[in-house]
Amino acid sequence: MLKTPICELVGIEYPVFQGGMAWIADASLAAAVSEGGGLGIIAAMNAGADWLRGQIAELRKRTSKPFGVNVMLMSPFADEVAAVCAEEKVPVVVTGAGNPGKYMDMWNAAGIKVIPVVASTAMAKLVERRGAAAVIAEGGESGGHVGDLTTMALVPQVCDTVNIPVIAAGGIADGRQMAAAFLLGACGVQVGTRFLVANECTVHQNYKNKILAAKDIDTMVTGKRLGHPVRALKNAYMREYFKNEYSTMSDEELEKFGSGALRRAAVEGDEKGGMFLSGQVASMVTKEQPAAEIIRDLCEGAEKVLGSASTWVR
Ligand code: TUI
DSSP, rough: OOOHHHHHHTTOSSOOOOOOOTTTOOHHHHHHHHHHSSEEEEEOOOOOHHHHHHHHHHHEEEEESEEEEEEESTTTHHHHHHHHHHHTSSSEEEEESOOOOOHHHHHHHTTTTTEEEEESSSHHHHHHHTSSEEEEOOOOTSSEEEESSSSHHHHHHHHHSSOOOOESSSEEEEEEHHHHHTTTTOOOOEEHHHHHHHHTTOSSSSHHHHHHHHHHHHHEETTTTTOOOOOEOSSSHHHHHHHHHTTOOOHHHHHHHHHHHHHHHTOOTTTSOOBBOOOOGGGOOOOOOOOHHHHHHHHEEEEEHHHOOOOOOO
């Protein structure tokens, strides 16, 4: 079986993390992934302390296995959710969309394994120095907030830069891609889009249907002008945003146009007015399955490619 240092580090059976998808990754999905032997992650996204406390309590009712909380550093509530993670002594904190430096000492003092998402070697080095337990190197194939580098380019460079375990993310939806990540030096993968259609994922059914119907070229990136590029499925909203981005619309108005779009997609299933974040692998996601089955499929597929020597190479 595919056992790597990350399994031991966070106490999981399979080296598979579930992406902390904003408005999507709640206690229901995270508990199912953790119960299935991976690392389930609750996305604190733009929610406040009370919502997060409630979700952690709900997850702990459903599983006693390790889990994580994703702290989106651009959130206006980042300070308060960071404090909740420390108070609740969550086993793992994953950060995204920025530099988690100012919270690292507090989290490390609480005994939390801090695993930042990085999109560059500089950020990987910086968080290693500040006490990160591992890093997630996320390429721009992923959904949501994206960096410039692809997974293929980023993962080996991060592996060459740090001495802590590296988890690969972005463009990983099956065993072949998981095996490829291992050959690049990663010892685990983080998967978002494929878990979005898990049976236990409570996102609106329209969102799942859009992922299941997507083709390879159906995602696009907007938001570069404001410095926060985001990958999502092409639809009326994304095309309109793109048009506005290259018009004379002010930054304030553009920001206003962007607000609420994730909630409209995930909660209301608003096909025209929502922003359906998705990775480039959406077309490979073809059926709804229990989360535990997704984890098994990924690992069995990777083992088949890697052969009996299934090993982590670095
Ligand atoms: O964070 C993500 N994915 C996200 S966050 C999100 S919520 C959102 N909603 C509306 C607009 C924008 C965001 C949806 N999806 N992934 C982790 C990730 N982190 N990807 C890339 C990075 C990253 C980028 C730059 C991490 C660090 C970094 O450092 C830059 C710096 O120097 O601060």
